[in-house]
Amino acid sequence: DVKVTQSSRYLVKRTGEKVFLECVQDMDHENMFWYRQDPGLGLRLIYFSYDVKMKEKGDIPEGYSVSREKKERFSLILESASTNQTSMYLCASYKETGANVLTFGAGSRLTVL
Amino acid sequence: QKEVEQDPGPLSVPEGAIVSLNCTYSNSAFQYFMWYRQYSRKGPELLMYTYSSGNKEDGRFTAQVDKSSKYISLFIRDSQPSDSATYLCAPLIQGAQKLVFGQGTRLTINP
Numbered sequence: 001d002v003k004v005t006q007s008s009r010y011l012v013k014r015t016g017e018k019v020f021l022e023c024v025q026d027m028d029h030e031n032m033f034w035y036r037q038d039p040g041l042g043l044r045l046i047y048f049s050y051d052v053k054m055k056e057k058g059d060i061p062e063g064y065s066v067s068r069e070k071k072e073r074f075s076l077i078l079e080s081a082s083t084n085q086t087s088m089y090l091c092a093s094y095k096e097t098g099a100n101v102l103t104f105g106a107g108s109r110l111t112v113l
Numbered sequence: 114q115k116e117v118e119q120d121p122g123p124l125s126v127p128e129g130a131i132v133s134l135n136c137t138y139s140n141s142a143f144q145y146f147m148w149y150r151q152y153s154r155k156g157p158e159l160l161m162y163t164y165s166s167g168n169k170e171d172g173r174f175t176a177q178v179d180k181s182s183k184y185i186s187l188f189i190r191d192s193q194p195s196d197s198a199t200y201l202c203a204p205l206i207q208g209a210q211k212l213v214f215g216q217g218t219r220l221t222i223n224p
Contacts, residue, residue, distance in 0.1 A: 102157075
């Protein structure tokens, strides 16, 4: 069974802390994504990567950075967490086909106090 | 104008009802029309998708696309409590790297 694994399901951090969210996929997918999901706002794309060491800004990249050193791993970094970054973070990946079907992880719920 | 508009609900119906979930979109270049289902405290999973216009049926679920009116629908027949979830539409241009999602409609089926 193909999988996208997000290492932390629930995190509580303080304002100003550096936060790492890790995502690993075992499907040899080229494309990986980080979304945040908030009530009333739906899924919003933060960053995506189509290859190792490549990254592209999504719709809301401010306050975030990413790292993709290996094909299977895509990390989201909050350099200095703020309360407005309290959210559900979802990692996803797909392999290039006609219909690029995303496989999502279970999500990481981050609370910034 | 948002690329995809979806009524966020919430929508609550009795078990056995026919449910209609809908989205509108603005980009006529969209070719694939995906529906994802997200259970509480889980990530979204692909439910089904169609290519171009027309209908596609999968068990109790029917996806319908009307490209002339830029309207996407998902119908659920004989709805069950296990169908309670958030449903997200996601139209896609072939070869595009980014997907766009509707806001998601939260559906509750009451026993």
